[in-house]
Amino acid sequence: MKEIILLEEGLKIMEEAIVMAKKIMEGYPETKFTPAEYMKFHTCAYAMCIQRPSYAMHLYERYKSALEETITYTVLPALVDKHDVLLLTELVPLWSNYKVMAKWLSRFFGYLDRYFTTRKDLASLNDVCVNCFRVRVCHELHGKFRNAAISLINQERDGMQIDRELLKNVLDFFVDMEEQGKINYYEDFEQVMLSDTADYYSQKASEWILNDSFAEYILKADWCLNQEKGRACHYLFRTGIEKLLEVVKFQLLAQTASKLIEKQQAEGHNMAANYQVAANYQELLSKYASLNLEEEKLCIKESAASTSYYQCIAYPERDLYRSR
CATH class of the missing domain: 1.20.1310.10 (Cullin Repeats)
Structure with missing residues (x-):
């Protein structure tokens, strides 16, 4: 025993x-x-x-x-x-x-x-x-x-x-x-993070719609979406990345759709001549067709690319708009 x-x-x-x-x-x-x-x-x-x-x-x-x-x-x-x-x-x-x-x-x-x-x-x-x-x-x-x-x-x-x-x-x-x-602590984090992101890009959209041309605005929006996706894939889950990009799209494109259309119409007659927008610009705009931004009004005349101008507006990290 x-x-x-x-x-x-x-x-x-x-x-x-x-x-x-x-x-x-x-x-x-x-x-x-x-x-x-x-x-x-x-x-x-x-x-x-x-x-x-x-x-x-x-x-x-x-x-x-x-x-x-x-x-x-x-x-x-x-x-x-x-x-x-x-x-x-x-x-x-x-x-x-x-x-x-x-x-x-x-x-x-x-x-x-x-x-x-x-x-x-x-x-x-x-x-x-x-x-x-x-x-x-x-x-x-x-x-x-x-x-x-x-x-x-x-x-x-x-x-x-x-x-x-x-x-x-x-x-x-x-x-x-x-x-x-x-x-659910992760969902709580995600909700607050998305709200914070919405505030951030709402402020950016307000600044850019006043100060930038139609072409500059669209390319900045595209650059931001690419940057957000590139950063988020390192730490967010797939569903979180999708939600984040939807928030950015909504703030930069859907919320400003009517103002963007007005800006495009006001600038349309001289945009190509003044800025020589990149030849693939129409392809860039097509990425946002699902947002119903009156596709025919978003079209601009294709012309030869002005490399220096395209680099300036496509890479806004070069001190173009980083101030909050």
Whole structure:
């Protein structure tokens, strides 16, 4: 007959595992456990679960409290006073290391998921891991995370270089934090980001419609759409990219359709002569035919390209309109 493991004795052994796993959060992400250590901790948890009296609930609570302690004493202090990109730079490795730590703990405490959590209708060890971080960190700081991510997008939109991999990891974090039937953090980010994008291009459209020719406006819109797509593919999901481009199209082309038609009609009699618009200009306009901008009124006379003029209006990053 196997010897019964007393509660204090068993928890003391499992505490060794917790202390070692927490080193991952203290700057030792490469913490390794030997096969002997793994068997020691796993066997102890197994024995405490199957013996009578069973200490499965005590183990379950200790697993959860170990995660909460890590969040309270390591994660939150590292995040609470950070803002913008510094906040995200802290968040990503913390979440990554937290998951590694929890993975090791779930291996040691893993027998709980064999029968105990199911029979007691409790969250699995992995769900406990995510839920602790969601409740203690994401619920509290999501607004700051979201705004910092949108700030990075705006910085890149204004010509600054950003860490795209960092931004992608933050959006992946929002997906990880999703909870069935409750707040969807990625969708919340996406909605705010799209609203912010709409405001940005609404302002641009108002400026350009007053100051630019019809040809300049259309080519700027085309350049912006290409740039947005090129940037977004590095961090947004496919559906997010589609929504983003629709917002940009709506603000730059659909919202200004009537004014663009008026501008084209007013300039049509001398546009080709004055600007020598590129020969493939009609092909460019055809991309927006689905927006019903009275296609026949959008047509302009094809003529030989003026390379210097085309470069000037097709590459507005050359200080043509970057001021917000």
